[in-house]
Amino acid sequence: MHEAIALIEKKIGTVLRQSSFHETEPWGFESPNLFLNACVCVSTSLAPRQLLEVTQTIEIEMGRVKKSVNAQYTDRIIDIDILLYDKLNINEPDLIIPHPLMKERDFVMLPLKEIWEE
Structure with missing residues (x-):
């Protein structure tokens, strides 16, 4: 997680706020592994x-090889989601902002509430 956040700061922009790390059960599939979740708020010039x-690109650099198998969630080394981007609403096949499932996931909302000012 520290490596991912460092790469985000190097390649995307200044990390303004970072939540604590939250260890959680897998969501949407069975796995013997726990997951580690966090949120960061980043200032970026990227669209x-x-x-x-x-x-x-960061996910691939860190060893992620695929998003999912047969449209099912699987264990993964890293998964970086864009939850929000200013007050934009984007609905494209591969990019939906705000993230459509974030409100259903405590593992997203708890760390997000730690850093979100609104």
């Missing part, structure tokens, strides 16, 4: 599409 491309 949303560029931001998506860079986050996916």
Whole structure:
């Protein structure tokens, strides 16, 4: 997680706020592994599409090989989601902002509430 946050700061922009790390059960599938979750607020000059491309590059650099298998969630080394981007609403096939499932996921909302000012 520290490596991911360092890469975000290096490639995307200044990390303004960072939540604590939250260890949680997997969501949407069975796994013997726990997950580690956190949120960061970043100041960036990247447009949303560029931001998506860079986050996916970071995931690959860290060893992520695939998003999912047969549209099912699986264990993964890293998963960087764009939850919010200013007050933008984007609905494209591969980029939806705000993240459509974030309010259903405590593992997202708890760390997000730690850093979100509104």
